[in-house]
Amino acid sequence: xxxxxxxxxxxxxxxxxxxxxxxxxxxxxxxxxxxxxxxxxxxxxxxxxxxxxxxxxxxxxxxxxxxxxxxxxxxxxxxxxxxxxxxxxxxxxxxxxxxxxxxxxxxxxxxxxxxxxxxxxxxxxxxxxxxxxxxxxxxxxxxxxxxxxxxxxxxxxxxxxxxxxxxxxxxxxxxxxxxxxxxxxxxxxxxxxxxxxxxxxxxxxxxxxxxxxxxxxxxxxxxxxxxxxxxxxxxxxxx
Ligand SMILES: Cc1cc2nc3c(=O)[nH]c(=O)nc-3n(C[C@H](O)[C@H](O)[C@H](O)COP(=O)(O)O)c2cc1C
Ligand code: SF4
Ligand code: SF4
Numbered sequence: 001x002x003x004x005x006x007x008x009x010x011x012x013x014x015x016x017x018x019x020x021x022x023x024x025x026x027x028x029x030x031x032x033x034x035x036x037x038x039x040x041x042x043x044x045x046x047x048x049x050x051x052x053x054x055x056x057x058x059x060x061x062x063x064x065x066x067x068x069x070x071x072x073x074x075x076x077x078x079x080x081x082x083x084x085x086x087x088x089x090x091x092x093x094x095x096x097x098x099x100x101x102x103x104x105x106x107x108x109x110x111x112x113x114x115x116x117x118x119x120x121x122x123x124x125x126x127x128x129x130x131x132x133x134x135x136x137x138x139x140x141x142x143x144x145x146x147x148x149x150x151x152x153x154x155x156x157x158x159x160x161x162x163x164x165x166x167x168x169x170x171x172x173x174x175x176x177x178x179x180x181x182x183x184x185x186x187x188x189x190x191x192x193x194x195x196x197x198x199x200x201x202x203x204x205x206x207x208x209x210x211x212x213x214x215x216x217x218x219x220x221x222x223x224x225x226x227x228x229x230x231x232x233x234x235x236x237x238x239x
Pocket of ligand 1: 032033034035036037038062063064065066067093094095096097098197198199200224
């Protein structure tokens with residue numbers, strides 16, 4: 001998404017690591033995955049810390065099934081901070097949430113999601129400095145409150161205790177390097193801390209497919225073919 005939209009790219013995990021929080025430019029955009037119909041915790045933390053000056057601001061969330069009020073709520077948060085979110089959109093992609101979705105089924109849905117077409121529309125909208133924020137209905141608000149009450153547990157940092165490392169692990173260290181919160185230490189075994197975002201980056205990207213969730217739908221994994229493992233490491237590594 002970010003590579004296609006273009007401009008100078010910054011990674012939120014790296015900006016947090018470097019405590020780089022001041023942004024001033026004509027156009028500033030935020031691109032992130034949607035978790036639990038809202039923002040991932042590190043994106044929230046980042047937005048709480050930044051100082052922003054721009055004439056046109058946009059945000060795009062990627063999601064797998066339902067984005068709910070995420071983008072609308074973000075526009076309200078911007079107003080509370082004295083900023084204006086000019087344009088927000090959400091783009092339907094592969095749902096990588098392993099406890100609910102089976103990755104080979106998800107991959108079969110890619111064609112029907114018309115990702116490239118939607119992405120092109122988003123790029124054109126940003127170029128033309130479109131002003132629009134997705135609206136939400138009362139039903140979406142109610143559904144979101146329900147989802148948040150059910151999903152708050154999987155998204156708490158201690159969910160890492162649910163990971164199982166099998167005998168295929170060769171201690172290559174990839175899981176530790178792709179973790180955006182520096183939550184994984186490689187010692188005589190793989191040790192998870194308690195700041196897990198449940199992004200499942202370590203699970204999807206382990207070259208040995210050695211990391212498993214107790215409640216995963218299958219052992220098939222996914223990485224977007226438009227981004228290399230090395231790029232993910234550069235964006236995420238806290239080491
Ligand atoms: C912890 C977690 C929660 C998610 N919650 C939602 C959700 O509420 N709605 C949705 O449509 N997709 C949800 N997804 C799917 C992601 O938003 C989607 O796969 C996104 O494209 C992932 O982007 P990434 O590969 O950059 O992480 C969730 C994924 C994870 C890992
Ligand atoms: S990425 Fe997989 S194989 Fe490599 S250290 Fe982590 S769990 Fe082990
Ligand atoms: S990479 Fe693994 S340990 Fe790190 S935040 Fe994501 S799911 Fe949690």
